[in-house]
Amino acid sequence: xxxKGTEYVExxxxxxxxxxxxxxxxxxxxxxxxxxxxxxxxxxxxKYPKYATKSKIKDNFL
Numbered sequence: 001x002x003x004k005g006t007e008y009v010e011x012x013x014x015x016x017x018x019x020x021x022x023x024x025x026x027x028x029x030x031x032x033x034x035x036x037x038x039x040x041x042x043x044x045x046x047k048y049p050k051y052a053t054k055s056k057i058k059d060n061f062l
Contacts, residue, residue, distance in 0.1 A: 045052040
């Protein structure tokens, strides 16, 4: 994300959220930032298989 995009999210969008929602997103970001792309794809494809139906790489993860 560009610096301008980050600034917009932080100053305009995040402020619209309740404190509980902001905390949830903060914790989610901490968890997701330490995962590899492969780990994220594996999680998403297994938890939400409909998002893998058109994927050309789904067999690597399912």
